[in-house]
Amino acid sequence: MASSSKILSLLLLYVVVSLASGDESTINNHLQLPSDSWWRTDEEVRSIYLQWSAEHGKTNNNNNGIINQEDKRFNIF
Numbered sequence: 001m002a003s004s005s006k007i008l009s010l011l012l013l014y015v016v017v018s019l020a021s022g023d024e025s026t027i028n029n030h031l032q033l034p035s036d037s038w039w040r041t042d043e044e045v046r047s048i049y050l051q052w053s054a055e056h057g058k059t060n061n062n063n064n065g066i067i068n069q070e071d072k073r074f075n076i077f
Contacts, residue, residue: 049077
């Protein structure tokens with residue numbers, strides 16, 4: 001039984017050392033934000049929202065004086 005715990009300890013040590021010596025450039029690449037060219041403009045997002053809301057029947061039929069109801073929905077979107 002002592003030999004199996006020794007093997008398990010060595011295996012655990014190997015895994016820890018392997019993870020600790022990983023390529024840092026690969027890790028750092030995953031932490032970077034996408035470039036500015038990747039982001040959509042506000043106009044593109046608004047257009048996508050309006051198309052989505054029309055397709056799903058989410059048009060603003062409430063005209064009882066609630067101001068910026070569509071803007072609130074857009075911000076949630």
